[in-house]
Amino acid sequence: MMLDNPATKYRPFVGVDLPDRQWPNRRIEQPPIWASVDLRDGNQSLIDPMDQERKQRLFDLLVKIGFKQIEVGFPSASQTDYDFVRSLIEGGRIPDDVTIQVLTQARDPLIDRTFEALKGATNAIVHVYNATDPMFRRVVFGVDKPECIQIAVDATTRIRQRMAEAPETNWTFQYSPELFTTTEMDFAKEIVEAVMTAFGARADNRMIVNLPATVEVATPNNYADQIEWFCRHIKDRDALIVSVHPHNDRGTGVAAAEMTLMAGADRVEGTLFGNGERTGNVDIVTLAMNMYTQGVHPGLDFSNITPIMREVEHCNQLPVHPRHPYVGDLVFTAFSGSHQDAIKKGMAERRDHPEAVWAVPYLPIDPLDVGRSYEAVIRVNSQSGKGGVSYLLEQEHGIELPRRLSIEFSQVVQEVADRLGHEITSQMIYQAFVDEYLAKDSPFKLVGHRLSSEPDSPRVSLEATIEENGDHRTIQGEGNGPLAAFIKALAAAGHDVEIIDYHEHSRGQGADAEAIAYVEVRVGDEAVFGVGTDESITSASMKAVISALNRHFSTRAPAPNVTADTLA
Ligand code: KIV
Numbered sequence: 001m002m003l004d005n006p007a008t009k010y011r012p013f014v015g016v017d018l019p020d021r022q023w024p025n026r027r028i029e030q031p032p033i034w035a036s037v038d039l040r041d042g043n044q045s046l047i048d049p050m051d052q053e054r055k056q057r058l059f060d061l062l063v064k065i066g067f068k069q070i071e072v073g074f075p076s077a078s079q080t081d082y083d084f085v086r087s088l089i090e091g092g093r094i095p096d097d098v099t100i101q102v103l104t105q106a107r108d109p110l111i112d113r114t115f116e117a118l119k120g121a122t123n124a125i126v127h128v129y130n131a132t133d134p135m136f137r138r139v140v141f142g143v144d145k146p147e148c149i150q151i152a153v154d155a156t157t158r159i160r161q162r163m164a165e166a167p168e169t170n171w172t173f174q175y176s177p178e179l180f181t182t183t184e185m186d187f188a189k190e191i192v193e194a195v196m197t198a199f200g201a202r203a204d205n206r207m208i209v210n211l212p213a214t215v216e217v218a219t220p221n222n223y224a225d226q227i228e229w230f231c232r233h234i235k236d237r238d239a240l241i242v243s244v245h246p247h248n249d250r251g252t253g254v255a256a257a258e259m260t261l262m263a264g265a266d267r268v269e270g271t272l273f274g275n276g277e278r279t280g281n282v283d284i285v286t287l288a289m290n291m292y293t294q295g296v297h298p299g300l301d302f303s304n305i306t307p308i309m310r311e312v313e314h315c316n317q318l319p320v321h322p323r324h325p326y327v328g329d330l331v332f333t334a335f336s337g338s339h340q341d342a343i344k345k346g347m348a349e350r351r352d353h354p355e356a357v358w359a360v361p362y363l364p365i366d367p368l369d370v371g372r373s374y375e376a377v378i379r380v381n382s383q384s385g386k387g388g389v390s391y392l393l394e395q396e397h398g399i400e401l402p403r404r405l406s407i408e409f410s411q412v413v414q415e416v417a418d419r420l421g422h423e424i425t426s427q428m429i430y431q432a433f434v435d436e437y438l439a440k441d442s443p444f445k446l447v448g449h450r451l452s453s454e455p456d457s458p459r460v461s462l463e464a465t466i467e468e469n470g471d472h473r474t475i476q477g478e479g480n481g482p483l484a485a486f487i488k489a490l491a492a493a494g495h496d497v498e499i500i501d502y503h504e505h506s507r508g509q510g511a512d513a514e515a516i517a518y519v520e521v522r523v524g525d526e527a528v529f530g531v532g533t534d535e536s537i538t539s540a541s542m543k544a545v546i547s548a549l550n551r552h553f554s555t556r557a558p559a560p561n562v563t564a565d566t567l568a
């Protein structure tokens with residue numbers, strides 16, 4: 001049960017003292033060195049760790065995306081990982097510009113086994129860690145500070161020796177003080193400096209120091225302060241590649257990584273879509289795409305993000321959330337009417353100025369850049385308004401509703417959505433449109449018409465045959481154009497109709513092209529819309545008037561044919 005006073009159980013995090021911090025004024029202007037830990041930290045956290053086949057597929061995917069540093073496993077702790085490392089090396093599966101990384105604990109037999117696993121590698125990072133956090137020193141390992149330093153130094157010395165014995169490999173050394181963010185800063189500095197000395201780190205022999213937020217325990221600015229403090233206080237900054245490894249326990253792993261980059265980190269370890277222990281490692285896809293939206297190319301290729309997501313889901317056997325930034329199934333979708341309206345306007349402006357800087361409301365990124373289409377952007381349910389409905393009719397069915405008609409028709413769709421209680425597809429919307437405006441054929445139907453005119457006169461005479469309650473009638477009228485003549489003919493037959501508004505456009509192309517006409521007419525006291533389609537624009541406009549009359553006389557049961565079955 002939650003405590004009335006959590007302060008009796010939990011203490012606020014005490015950050016490093018850095019009143020003259022510089023990082024808040026900086027911006028991320030270039031990508032870091034990216035290191036994927038999907039195959040190690042990510043894999044360690046899976047319900048069913050990956051088998052060889054899934055590991056290989058994920059490795060190939062990481063290479064294809066553009067990762068140059070990939071932690072492929074913990075070979076001294078797992079036979080599967082050992083075998084995988086061997087198969088990568090012996091199978092020649094590692095491109096020359098890619099460096100594999102493996103993790104080891106700071107113990108001699110494990111270090112030796114790690115080097116066995118790496119035999120014959122062209123490029124390799126040996127990553128050793130030990131716990132430096134005071135609670136771990138006391139509770140887990142029972143070591144004091146000097147003993148803790150000794151463990152790190154002994155491991156470093158042995159790794160240095162092993163590296164010297166295998167000069168055919170291009171080695172990099174990496175050390176992580178585990179739980180860096182909860183280690184006393186001066187002790188973190190002391191142990192890293194001891195390790196640097198043991199390794200012989202210099203500007204021309206750099207090592208990676210990885211400073212993990214093993215458990216995220218504070219707001220992300222604290223991690224940034226610690227990284228800036230470390231970079232400013234460490235003895236020989238030039239001898240180091242400073243790496244961060246944010247976990248996501250508070251849900252701010254991405255923010256933490258971004259702030260630590262502003263604070264001076266050179267490298268980020270993380271995973272695709274944030275898989276990893278507990279709430280995961282930092283999500284490199286989000287980080288990279290965040291950079292991209294600021295105009296900085298991340299150096300990783302997520303142009304086709306959906307297949308990447310599906311492949312990662314297969315390898316991890318874990319779903320990516322539908323709201324996951326940049327990739328989730330719903331993140332380029334708007335259901336809300338006001339959002340749809342704004343997106344529709346933004347898209348229309350973009351069509352006119354495709355070269356302009358991206359500025360479409362509610363879409364921080366162009367879906368096309370990550371291989372997503374505009375089609376999925378606007379979807380309709382009971383929360384949607386006219387914007388989405390008319391957008392889908394226009395995009396997918398070539399029907400450009402005039403504004404007032406789109407307001408009326410959105411109410412028809414709203415009733416369907418409320419009745420069904422779930423999303424309705426563009427096909428269902430189209431069916432509702434046909435049912436409401438095009439399919440009603442009683443009491444009136446246009447059977448045919450003939451037009452004649454005098455040369456050089458705008459006036460036309462029209463003779464039309466209509467069906468009224470099943471009986472054919474011929475009606476006649478004259479006017480300034482076919483539609484006006486038709487209205488006159490209807491009036492002469494006892495049906496007074498006044499045109500309030502009229503729009504037309506063509507729909508489709510080539511042999512399939514047809515005209516579509518929209519009218520708003522007054523019949524008695526009622527203003528009513530009608531729509532007609534035909535190969536000829538004259539017939540389409542007359543059919544639109546007939547449609548309006550039929551709607552006026554109908555009982556108005558909207559969209560009778562749209563049911564859940566239409567989804568099938
Ligand atoms: O989270 C962590 O501290 C780790 C280390 C092994 C770097 O994964």
Ligand code: ZN
Pocket residue numbers: 041212214245247277281
């Ligand atoms: Zn980790």
